[in-house]
Amino acid sequence: MKSYIQIAIRTRSETIDWGVGEKLIDSLNVSGGWLHPEQVSHNADKFTELFLGKSSCENIWASKASLRLNGVLSDFYQDFSWRRKKAIKSSGSVVHSSRNNRGQVVPGTISLKADYSDKVDWYSLFKVWCEIFSPQLGMVHLFTSPELAPADKNGSFQIGSFNAALKPDIPNVGWGMFYGDEFAREVNVDKVAAAGFRIEGLGGGYLVRVTENISDVANEFSSFSKSRAELRNLFPEGFFVINNEPLV
Numbered sequence: 001m002k003s004y005i006q007i008a009i010r011t012r013s014e015t016i017d018w019g020v021g022e023k024l025i026d027s028l029n030v031s032g033g034w035l036h037p038e039q040v041s042h043n044a045d046k047f048t049e050l051f052l053g054k055s056s057c058e059n060i061w062a063s064k065a066s067l068r069l070n071g072v073l074s075d076f077y078q079d080f081s082w083r084r085k086k087a088i089k090s091s092g093s094v095v096h097s098s099r100n101n102r103g104q105v106v107p108g109t110i111s112l113k114a115d116y117s118d119k120v121d122w123y124s125l126f127k128v129w130c131e132i133f134s135p136q137l138g139m140v141h142l143f144t145s146p147e148l149a150p151a152d153k154n155g156s157f158q159i160g161s162f163n164a165a166l167k168p169d170i171p172n173v174g175w176g177m178f179y180g181d182e183f184a185r186e187v188n189v190d191k192v193a194a195a196g197f198r199i200e201g202l203g204g205g206y207l208v209r210v211t212e213n214i215s216d217v218a219n220e221f222s223s224f225s226k227s228r229a230e231l232r233n234l235f236p237e238g239f240f241v242i243n244n245e246p247l248v
Helices: 019-025 123-132 189-194 220-233
Strands: 004-011 039-041 065-071 070-077 082-086 090-096 108-115 137-144 175-181 198-202 205-209
Touching: 004 123, 019 123, 108 123, 123 137, 123 175, 123 198, 123 205, 189 198
Parallel strands: none
Antiparallel strands: 004 108, 004 137, 039 082, 065 070, 082 090, 090 108, 137 175, 175 205, 198 205
């Protein structure tokens, strides 16, 4: 299976304001526009709208719709999806944060899956998204053959899922992670930094990288795997669902 980049964010922050949408679209011009959208839609499985510039997306971003459930008509905000079929091939989506009938905040999700290329500064993109969306959790990772065995390819880690919306978990340590909200309390900043890992505070949470460059995952997976195991051991037991490294 071809290597790919997966960025995933879970956020309790408000996402429906068009100003948020503008920042997201601006961020896709990173590194010379290699992630510039070609099509946009409410439905990630059906694209009918050409991307004609940022302003053309205002009416699509968080447009309101209604759904009748058990005889009750409820309003909701539609998803925003985009894709690019040329190099660098990519697709992404925003599922807006909302409130359920109990008044609980249901976190929104922002995701991007893209062919890997060293032409894009993936960490800068991830960091910008963390600034835009104030994540509860976030991940950027390069998936290569050791983590794409048939038994794993549709696992929650590989698809960038944090599982249950109201009680998320962390499947594994991605190359870059953001720990916010209740997860930030479990980050021992001094211990992580003393062990030589790259950590920085951002908006009440922490950005942590396993290595300096994401290309290390592809070029030196054995070394990356060893470092990731060491980093994982600096967190409380049970903090991650996956606690073993793949056999190489």
